[in-house]
Amino acid sequence: MSNENLIVKLFEIDKQAEYFFKNFRFDNGDELPLNYQEKYTLNASILNSIKLIQTNPILKSKLLKNKATGFWKKISIQVNLAKNGLNHNLPSNERRIKGSYISYLEQGYNSLISKRFGSQNSRKVDEKVLKLLEDIVKQFKSDSPTLIKLKLDSFLEGNIQVIDAESGGLYNNEDFKGLNISTGAIKNNHLSEKEIQQYDSYQLLKKEMYLSNNFYDCFSKLDIEIRIKLLEQFLSLVDLVKKK
Known part of the structure; x- marks a missing residue:
């Protein structure tokens, strides 16, 4: 021992x-x-x-x-x-x-x-960049991450123009100077045509993932007795919701 x-x-x-x-x-x-x-x-x-x-x-x-x-x-x-x-x-x-x-x-x-x-x-795909990617999807009628990456790079290099679907104007590639995102980042962040029509649902899913990650991060710091009590209370609330 x-x-x-x-x-x-x-x-x-x-x-x-x-x-x-x-x-x-x-x-x-x-x-x-x-x-x-x-x-x-x-x-x-x-x-x-x-x-x-x-x-x-x-x-x-x-x-x-x-x-x-x-x-x-x-x-x-x-x-x-x-x-x-x-x-x-x-x-x-x-x-x-x-x-x-x-x-x-x-x-x-x-x-x-x-x-x-x-x-x-790479740099974070924020809301501004996400909107640009959405408009590339709309303009070129494709949700292929590889094609979107090619079009994005071409836009950043000044070889093509991308239309802002909301305003009808053109995006300025200078506003995205230094942007360098991977095909994998596009795959995880861009919206397909179908998903664009469900943008509110997409935002809710993003918020759910953010809250889930933060919940488990904070939850793990609590003492086990408190965690058990909170889980019991949470499951009781879930049961109430199910009954409704």
């Missing part, structure tokens, strides 16, 4: 983290690669084990063997030993693992996503 790894013993896959990383989208619409979804879910689950140890006096005392200091030194040792079976990629030394843990408490699942992804992802 003295050599027991509490992190491994308490380890349990965080299903909310699994959902969060599976549904996470970068500003350009790209998903997290599958191997990173799995790795980040593992990391979140291990950090949850650390939180259980830190907040439970009995577990904390067992880790420290009734001493008052050395928490992060002991935790870093157990985190490193856990790599053999759990294959996570959390930091090795105690200062960095403590920093990762604090960031996780403050920022939730987002803190685990490598900043290098930010530099690899």
